[in-house]
Amino acid sequence: MPAEKRKKYHHGDLRNALIEAGMGIIETEGLAELSLRKIAAKVGVSHTAPKNHFGSMRGLMTAIGAEGFRRFATEMRAGLTGTSGRVKKLEAAVEGYIRFARKHPALFQIMFSPEYCDFKDEEVSEAARASYRVLEEISEGLDWDKADLDHAQLRTEIMLWSFAHGYATLLNNGQINFRDDGTPAFDVLDVIPKFGYREM
Amino acid sequence: MPAEKRKKYHHGDLRNALIEAGMGIIETEGLAELSLRKIAAKVGVSHTAPKNHFGSMRGLMTAIGAEGFRRFATEMRAGLTGTSGRVKKLEAAVEGYIRFARKHPALFQIMFSPEYCDFKDEEVSEAARASYRVLEEISEGLDWDKADLDHAQLRTEIMLWSFAHGYATLLNNGQINFRDDGTPAFDVLDVIPKFGYREM
DNA sequence: CTCTAATCTTTCCATTGGAAATATTTTTGC
DNA sequence: GCAAAAATATTTCCAATGGAAAGATTAGAG
Structure with missing residues (x-):
């Protein structure tokens, strides 16, 4: 499997990716549509991953x-x-x-x-x-x-x-x-x- | 069982009771503590009862x-x-x-x-x-x-x-x-x- | 190279608002 | 009065949410 396609276990820059994903959701769908799980899904991680970076x-x-x-x-x-x-x-x-x-x-x-x-x-x-x-x-x-x-x-x-x-x-x-x-x-x-x- | 103690199936003034209960919760516990189920419990009805009055x-x-x-x-x-x-x-x-x-x-x-x-x-x-x-x-x-x-x-x-x-x-x-x-x-x-x- | 810390996943849980079906009471129509 | 209809309330079920806990994987320090 090519290395660039294989999904890495560690994201590398998850913290910033989550912030950006969250920003994207509130801009396009509004605050009511924002959820932890939605942000995580958008980045492609489990919904508990953000806890390591944001508590x-x-x-x-x-x-x-x-x-x-x-x-x-x-x-x-x-x-x-x-x-x-x-x-x-x-x-x-x-x-x-x-x-x-x-x-x-x-x-x-x-x-x-x-x-x-x-x-x-x-x-x-x-x-x-x-x-x-x-x-x-x-x-x-x-x-x-x-x-x-x-x-x-x-x-x-x-x-x-x-x-x-x-x-x-x-x-x-x-x-x-x-x-x-x-x-x-x-x-x-x-x-x-x-x-x-x-x-x- | 005495009539005044027996719980009636119909509340009688549930609409106002729910509003007042909600007011009480936000004043004493704050907005974050407000929930449909808590309001209903405070009045003594099921959490789906409010739907008839407020949707x-x-x-x-x-x-x-x-x-x-x-x-x-x-x-x-x-x-x-x-x-x-x-x-x-x-x-x-x-x-x-x-x-x-x-x-x-x-x-x-x-x-x-x-x-x-x-x-x-x-x-x-x-x-x-x-x-x-x-x-x-x-x-x-x-x-x-x-x-x-x-x-x-x-x-x-x-x-x-x-x-x-x-x-x-x-x-x-x-x-x-x-x-x-x-x-x-x-x-x-x-x-x-x-x-x-x-x-x- | 090994061990430790960081990072991520899986699984589980309590809470929430709401939908649907059912039960009870009140009101309406005759 | 009395049956039918409408209003009101309950029980049961569900999907979604944030978070806790335990375990898997990887990165980095020594």
Whole structure:
């Protein structure tokens, strides 16, 4: 039997293969269709093999979430390059946030659901922090209140983050009304420049 | 055997009993502990009995979500009575939104997750609309732009809603940092009055 | 080359939501 | 009243899921 066709007992790169398989399933079939056994079958291993690499299903989904956060940061930064001006950058980042959530709803849900994604995991917390750093950078120096600089930036960050996250979530859950053409009956860019911040 | 002790074949008010039992479980044990069989056992019926009243587990959770939305509207309105002034009312409503989410995280999650709660259900959509009406009322006439009155109110509503929803969700998911004393390192009231709206 | 650790499989199990057939009670129609 | 029909509930069965346990296979260290 030719060596390249004979199935090896050891996969070689099972960890990454499982993550990729899981990503593929949630992108094409949605989160509801994701299961440990389905992922394992897609890679061609038994459904207990993942345990060696992730411990449990939540461990695997945590790894998927970590990869999600890395792509998330990339997506937000992608909109920033080529954009000049603080407010424009801010708008671009928020748009990137929402665009990612809408393009990858299942992944986005995993990333932000503690029942799926364990934030105590180092890989996740590091990747999530890297995403948050984008928000920090664009929020720097943007606030309303000169008097309280300590909390000024935090306020801006949390406000922008909460707004973007809430809007994305409500869109993904179908709770914001849509026009007949399928677009949301609301343009994010209409509201972002109105938040009342100013350059300091 | 005395009639009041003999278990009747027909429960009499099984539908409401199941909803209440489900509510009890998610409040005391959390969403992860909720199961059809557990609810049925708590009421003292077989696990297939709920099917007659709700069709499926999702149907039962949809009914729980509907009841959640009714309590949600009550909670938001409770903060409004006794508060005067448009902006104060607005703050009170947003606070009510977040307070409810934090007090009943599992219920809140069910209410806003389409995999649990079916928004095409009439009972839900009516109750959800009643909640949204609170937001509409306080948003009336509050916007930044006189020129586009058509979209002005919608903008205010969606902005407030997105912010409140995102902030509540991020808090519940443990993604916003907390101080040592357990309170969030951020006060919602710090940001609400800064949104840049004005009375028109 | 051998022994150990890592990796993977097979088998088994408890839990879950649901389908189907059956039993019991209530309601309806006459 | 009373039989038929509808509603309600039970029992039994099933497929799917994640995980535990024990054993097989391979890779790597010494």
